[in-house]
Amino acid sequence: MSTVQSPPARPSRGPLTDLLTGGGRSRRVLWLVLGVLVLVSVVRVVSGEQELTSSSTMAAALLLAVPIALAALGGLFSERAGVVNIGLDGMMILGTWGAGWAGYQWGWGAAVVGGVVLGAVGGLLHAIATVTFGVDHVVSGVAINLLAAGIVRFLSELNYIDNPAGGGAAQSPPLASQPPDFSLPVLSSGPDLLGSLEQRHWFLISDLAGVLRGLTSDVGVLTLVAVLLIPVSYLVLWRTAFGLRLRSCGENPAAADSLGVPVYRLKYTAVVISGALAGLGGVSLVFIANIYREGQTGGRGFIGLAALIFGNWRPGGLAAGAGLFGFADALQLRSRTAVVALLLLVAVLLAAVAVYQGVQRKLVQAVLAGAFAAAALVGFLTIERLPAGIVFFTPHLTTLLVLSLASQRLRMPKADGLVYRRGEH
């Protein structure tokens, strides 16, 4: 009488299918990464755009992904606690100014502190407006974006005009010291094995070497911090009691309140952390330029928001989104002809979607995807280089496409954006 049964295992569908689909989530992610890499290296060989996977492009992508990822992480904390944060960009602006001001006087360590503190002040303002006064989250966020731009301009006019160290109404003096950066010994520095492998331009192997070398050479200290913050955020939000309570405020604050969770205090904490992370994102921008400049964020707070949504309000997903947007940004900076090669990539992907939908007998979607694939292919074959204005909005257009194609699969925290008032729901 054995009542203990093993969980109903799926019938084996042959060794190949098991290899491809078995092993759960981590295996699938691995296959996905491998698939993308193969696809990109095919595109590189076909189009001859070596910049596509060069280590310098990858390094630039990582560098540019950091501010986006930090802003997105900021959004994650805030929105998981149920507060929509449109003000990320404003908090980032405050962060850049704080970093510039503290950095030119006391070096890079102070810049980090200055940026984080000013960003957190922005977050605190947002928390006061939304949590204590119950102002609509989007309205408060928009107001903070407006206010932040005015405050930094004012502070710059006050501090940097006639400053003997340099600077002016729109920029700070350069930082007093540069942050350190690290390279992986032997592989990426010294003998630089990966570098020599990359120069061979072998199919797949050189691509892998380029990617790895880009990710491991001259990595800035903030980049390390940002990369570490992603798993840390996951652990904090999904594996601690604090995180559970914080997320419960974003899902069902009334229920959380009834169980003794201090909803207001947690929301405050989350939004202040959010501002601090966005401020840190601003610091990373200042480190890239070694100076504070007005308009330095270039709307990256909004791209961070986009990455957050792209990543379905999850740390892993937002990291992928930030990486993608950083990559597009870097590619555009390194070589504008290489961006056109991406069109080939898009064409291949869309063609695959078309075939898949066709097999599923969804003819409309199949035809649509096929048409877009053909258009992308024609674009790749005919366009020499994309104009800067068009390339600039690639991340935003991607987000729109993802949202409109996959919005059913995205799930934001249930009480996100709703004003919670104790005893009033």
Place this chain on the structure above:
Amino acid sequence: MNRLRRVGLALLGPAMAIVVALIVTAIVIALIGKDPIAALRVMTDLGDTPSQQTQSIVVILNRAVPLFLAGLAVAVAFRMGLFNIGVEGQYRLATILAAAVGAAVTLPAPLHVLLIVVVAVVVAAVWAGIVGVLKVTRGVSEVISSIMLNFVALGIASFLLTGPLRGSAEGQSIVTTKTIPESGWFPGLNGVLTGLGLAEPRSELYGFLLVAIVIGVAVAVLLRRTRFGFDLRATGLSPSAARASGVDARGMVIKTMLLSGGIAGLIGMPELLGDVHEFGTEFTAGLGFLGIAVALLGRNSPLGIAVAALLFAFLDRAALPLQFADIPSSVVTIIQGTIVLAVVIANEIARRLALRSAERAGSSAAAPPPDSGGSGGGGSPPGDGPDGGRRAYTPVPGEQQGAQA
């Protein structure tokens, strides 16, 4: 009496906000070692000679007209509970295309102007319509899609300006489209000013001021006196109740976005038709974002928005004199930002006060509910915009789809 109190409560929010903003600014100015009273005198000083004074008034009015239109565009969507944050992108894209079309054709004067305006309205409406369509068909939150479309629109505009629509010679620092021929210019109103016995100002008062007034009245009538306006406000107050009473919510979203976008298309027109006659890198930017602030301050009613636009324009004019008086002109931006933040907080407090007094009245006698019919004549009832914090329903991407399936 009751109505008087309601109007008073509606005005309480903005009044408190302006006082708070003035105090904050006075503290800021005092902190940098200047005299706040002197700064206030600089800001309110319109000039010594009559000609300078009329010039100042013209500058204020010329700035207020686009701000008013921007606020109106935002407010129409707000009243429905929609956030059109994309006004910025809508008007920039509309203006550059309208400028290009206007420069490409020659028509008799009224037709030429009409064509330019229609092109601008249509372009902006279509651009805003994308947001509406995405919302009702794919369940994409209009906040996110309009932010993203902003960037796309600005990117397209900069591409068009430096590429196919470039009218200025290569290598010039200011890039513009081709100039619109004189038949496409909108006449100014300086004749009216001198007719009133005022001194002739240096700049021309935009004739588009009259169009803006007409639009403002039309929107007020549309919102208050038509079925469409009633449906719109009802949906904004309670989407579920409106749907239950037979309002086509999906159609309303698209119509409202088209209307909001159409008004947004007009924002660039005063400057384009009345002053510069070409779109370029120097064209006034940021009006869409300021429009959000103006709409919030004006409590989403056309009259309120007009007052708010005048206030913001007055503050903007003060930037230059402040600079001459050795006070950072960015003080103006701080005042504006503080006003916005303070006004949304003050509105929320005023709404609670109103709610509490209504509850008290309700408990003493079985009084009618505070918002019976929402037909408040003068000021709008407190908190009937999203700034009142009563927006009960934030669209979740995908949720709408699921609900319909």
